[in-house]
Amino acid sequence: MPYHSWRFGPDGKCDHIPYFDGPIPPAAKVRSYPVEERFGCVFAWHDPEQGAPDYELPSVPEWDDPQWIKGEYDDLGTLPVHPQEVIDNLVDTRHFGPIHGQHLAYFDSVFDGVRGTQISGGGHETMTSEDGVLNVEATYTGPGILIARYSGETEAAQIILHTPKEDGITQVWHGILTRARTSPPSPEDLTLRDGYHAAGLSAFSQDFAIWKTKGPAFQILRVPTDGPFHRSRTWYRQFYSPRSDAADFQRRANGVHHTSGMAAAPDLQAAE
Numbered sequence: 001m002p003y004h005s006w007r008f009g010p011d012g013k014c015d016h017i018p019y020f021d022g023p024i025p026p027a028a029k030v031r032s033y034p035v036e037e038r039f040g041c042v043f044a045w046h047d048p049e050q051g052a053p054d055y056e057l058p059s060v061p062e063w064d065d066p067q068w069i070k071g072e073y074d075d076l077g078t079l080p081v082h083p084q085e086v087i088d089n090l091v092d093t094r095h096f097g098p099i100h101g102q103h104l105a106y107f108d109s110v111f112d113g114v115r116g117t118q119i120s121g122g123g124h125e126t127m128t129s130e131d132g133v134l135n136v137e138a139t140y141t142g143p144g145i146l147i148a149r150y151s152g153e154t155e156a157a158q159i160i161l162h163t164p165k166e167d168g169i170t171q172v173w174h175g176i177l178t179r180a181r182t183s184p185p186s187p188e189d190l191t192l193r194d195g196y197h198a199a200g201l202s203a204f205s206q207d208f209a210i211w212k213t214k215g216p217a218f219q220i221l222r223v224p225t226d227g228p229f230h231r232s233r234t235w236y237r238q239f240y241s242p243r244s245d246a247a248d249f250q251r252r253a254n255g256v257h258h259t260s261g262m263a264a265a266p267d268l269q270a271a272e
């Protein structure tokens, strides 16, 4: 307790009162949460049913690879939206042109249990490979951890984290790692990383501008060629429902979902 310097252990129980040697009252305890440190972040498991974590955090081997250049996370502050509105972006095939000025060559959505993946490729003005295409595979693990991997001019990984802060308020962080072409990284590698960071942040800020001002979409008005928003919202419900219902939401969302009128990802063209 901040006023009296009582100390609490990882199990939430008070284990030291600096001015009292007697037995510590059993009621002197707080709720504790399982925590795990990964890729420069501390993740806490929040479950209203107080069960143990039932899936693994994603791994980012690039974080511990000396060939990759890390940067600081950007604390992007809060958005006045429910996290669901951020997740909608995962399947939003048709926002790439109007919001990001990007021409998509292909796009697909894949849901598998606690993971939801967007696979896309298209022209990008600053991050493309020699053939002019930026290929992106972006996967949510759980409701708020997005790891996106880019193969363009160089390999890059983007980490976007969001969590509800209070009702209707969502906190967001952003980070970029790039693979250096020499070891130690050359000045050109560092410049390229800074360029990727700026480009990633710039692209994300275009989504931010919408989220900052949009109203809640309780029901999405869509046409068949928009993208599989109904699948992503079904997938997301597993994280906001009794845990016993999660498998049913997963079953209803799982699979490869093409966007009507859009070319399928090269590796998924034969998939349903």
Ligand SMILES: [Fe+2]
Pocket: 089, 095, 099, 100, 203, 207
């Ligand atoms: Fe976007």
